[in-house]
Amino acid sequence: MVEGCAVVTAPRLVCPYHAWTYALDGRLTGLPRADTFPGLDKSEHGLKRLPTHEAGGLIWFSFDESADFGEAETLARDFEAFDLAGQHLFRRRTHDVRANWKLIMDAFLEGYHIQRLHAGTIAPFFKDGVSTADAIGPHQRSAVGREAGHAALSSSDWATLRSAITYTYQMFPGTVLVVSPDYINLMVLMPQAADRVLVEDFMLIPQASATEKALAHWERGWELLDGGAFAGEDFRACELGQQGLASGSLDRLTLGTLERGIRSFHDAVDRALTPRTG
Structure with missing residues (x-):
């Protein structure tokens, strides 16, 4: 019904095959x-309506018509602390990765690889093996220690905490949120x-760049993560891993x-794919 990932504004949806036309509320018109x-x-013959819920700056949906979105509200409290809803979109890019989607999730569910795979990019910013994680239903959140030091951990100020900890949220089944210092x-x-x-990677910043200096700062961050650590290292490693798995x-x-976290994620996938009985 809607091709590609670009933002589209239109008064109606038109099927490209037979040109059946739908209003934005899903009615066949x-x-x-x-x-x-x-x-x-x-x-x-309208489009299928899925339950949706807005929380923490994100729109959540479920294929389960009885979904209550309680877990989304729990995560939303964290996102509100980061002011996720108030962020400005700086850049977005879609990567075509020749790997199973679960391998991408695996890469953001552990910090073991950071000092090895990312030695040339982001490894100097992090402590090796200093991390913790918990689960909210099928979702996971983790905190990885940065080189900024432990003194900041006693602070109640989010900006100070973000200088010492990188927070990562793995929202089941296939969304990742990485909260860097700024x-x-x-x-x-x-x-x-x-x-x-x-x-599809979106980089969100507190406000639009007002100066050339600010623009250059955000561009460096974008290329460091999206172009370097993500595309050049994480996604490449996933593609090599896919080749290894495919070899049998x-x-x-x-x-x-x-x-x-990887084991917990794959257990959640297995549970989601297991037919319900009773």
Whole structure:
């Protein structure tokens, strides 16, 4: 119905195949050659409505019509502290990654790889192995210690805490939010095949750049993460991992104590895919 990831503003939705037309509330409003559908009641052929909920600056939806979004409200309290809803979109880019979407999620569920994979980019900013995590339903949130030092951990000021901790939220099934000291990256995963995923990365900053100096600062942050750590390292490693898995030569994967989030995530995927009974 809507192709691509670009923002679209239109008074109606038109199917590109047969040109059935829908209002923005999902009602079927018109169709070519209506005479070939005798007795068709347009009111019974609208788009499927999914439950939605706005919380913490994000719009949440569920395929479960009985969803109560209680977990979203829990996470929203964190996002409100970061003023997620008040952020300005600085840059966005869509990456075409030749890997299974779950490998991308795995990369943001552990800090074990930071000092190794990211040695040339972001590793100097972080303490090795200083991290903690918890779960809110199927979602996870983690905190990774930065080189800024532990003195800031006694502060109640979010800006000070963000200088010492990078907060990451893995929202099930395929969204990642990374809170750096002065900007936020939101990544949305859109699987295209078993071995291909589109990753749309949004960089959010407190306000639009007012000076050339500010613009240069945000550009450096964008290229460091999106162009360097994410595309050049994380996504590349995922593609190599996909090749290894596709070879069929691996009979097991070994996870350490810094990678428990990966196990929890895959357990949640298994539960979501298990048919409900009773």
